Amino acid sequence: MERVVITGMGVVSPIGNNIQTFWNNLINGKSGISTIDTFDVSNHKAKIAGIVQDFDAVEILETKEVRRLDRFSQFALAAAEQAWTDSKLDLDSIDAEKLGVYVGSGIGGIETLIENIDLLRQKGPRRVSPTLVPTMISNAAAAQISIKWNAMGPSMSPVSACAIGNTAIGEAFRLIRSGEADVMFAGGTEAAITDLSIASFGNATALSIRNDEPTKASRPFDENRDGFVMSEGAGILILESLSHxxxxxxKIYAEVIGYGASSDAHHMVATHPEGKGAYLAMKSALKSANISPEEIDVISAHATSTKVGDISETMAIKQLFGKRAYQIPVTANKSMIGHMLGAAGGVEAIALAMSLNEDVIPPTINLENPDPLCDLDYVPFVARKMKIRNGLSNSFGFGGHNSAIVLKKY
Structure with missing residues (x-):
């Protein structure tokens, strides 16, 4: 079987739209959460989100092209462009049939859908865009990347809710390992901070309403957390066979050595209270990587800042790692970047690859009063310098979808 490595990375996020800015802000504990200013939130329960700043799609795309793309596809193309440039790959020297794209989105082009529903109701069916469907469907981002880079290999837009990024990376890893592809774009993208989305999640009491302190609202594992903070962006990686x-x-950032997936088979929105699905995904990922629990040096937790989710993930980690769970640093990127939904796994995989490269673990901020049931080492407040060989990254999603990947220092 082929070994699989990461040779390029690109990110669009609330704390930076390139790898170095993103990474510097992450290890310095800078929050990207702010008051929503893109639409009127006066009647909303939650008024905060992780909004991408200073993003101009025209810098990488033609103006006419930008008009035909929903924001989630713009993010994906921007991150893919960064990753491709970073990898220094040359299209002329690649077999197009073995260049693939596995990039997903949890919600897709909801902004475009809402705009056209408004047009339909206000001005009638003739004003609805004929390009609505190809613009809003969740596979649009993957398709646009495939078209731009003439990637004629396997192309898929996995939909596993907030587990998408890891699902895409893991399935792309399997393709390369089996020899079906040489190079893959893999990751996730999301741009779902809309009036409708914030209203729905808010009415479900899923979102934090710490509106007066946005930067302190996302607080995984903290006793005083009150829900997750919705965010947006994209994280795209270039996976490549080691021989290629x-x-x-x-240049090689890290090696992908394992992937595991499972289902809670429990509830559409609530995680399994004992973390059974999370445990199974992590266990499967370690088996795939052919390493023991003793060989994991850091865990990038899904850790959305919800009570049930944080506790169940902590329980799953304890079940898999036993007493050693207390010795493994567990970091929560979402404390700074919020929950990027379908983009979360890709962005957090990038953070883990950077950790392996630089031997630095980003902190979990806002952990002022740890939940007694969340009693592991969550790297509070300050980044930690330490030798890292293998890291595990978790992503879980609505419907009970769980995915975990293992990255190794190359």
Missing amino acids: ALHRDA
């Missing part, structure tokens, strides 16, 4: 990467003397 070595042949061109590529």
Whole structure:
């Protein structure tokens, strides 16, 4: 079987729209959460989100093209462009049939859908865009990347809710390992901070309403957390077979060595209270990586800042790692970037790859009063310098979808 490595990365996020800015802000504990200013939130329960700042799609796309793309596709193309440039791959020297795209989105082009529903109701059916469907469907981002880079290999837009990023990376990893692809774009993208989305999640009491302190609202594992903070962006990685990467003397960030997936088979929105699905996904990922629990040096937790989710993930970690669970640093990127939904796994995989590269673990901020049931080492407040060989990253989603990947220092 082929070994699989990461040779390029690109990010669009509330704390930076390139890898270095994103990483510097992450390890310095900077929050990207702010008051929503893109629409009127005066009647909403939750008035805060992780909004991407200073993003101009025209910098990478033609103006006419931008008009035909929903924001989630714009984010994906921007992150993919960064990752491609970073990888230094050359299209002329690649077999197009073995270049693939696995990039997903949990909600897709909801902004475009809402705009056209408004047009339909206000001005009638003739004003609805003929490009509505290809613009809003969840596979649009993957398709646009495939078209731009002439990627004629396997292309898929996995939909596993907030587990998407890891699902995409893991399934792309399997394709390369089996020899079906040489190079894959993999990750997730999301742009769902809309009037409708905030209203729905807010009415479900899922969102934090710490509106007067946005930067302190996302607080995984903290006793005083009151829900997650919705966010947006994209995280795209270039996965490549090791032989392909070595042949061109590529820079390698990390090696992907394991992937596991499972289902809670429990509830549409609530995680399994004992973390059974999370445990099974992590266990499967370690088995796939052919390593023991003793060999994991850091865990990037899903950790959305919800009571049931944080506790169940902590329970799952304890079940898998036993007493050693207390010795493994567990970090929560969402404390700074919020919950990027379908983009979360891709962005957090990038953070883990950077950790392996630089031997630094980002902190979990806002952990002022730890929940007694969340008693592991969550790297509070300050980044930690330490040697890291293997890292595990978790992503879980509505419907009970769970996915975990294992990255190794190369």
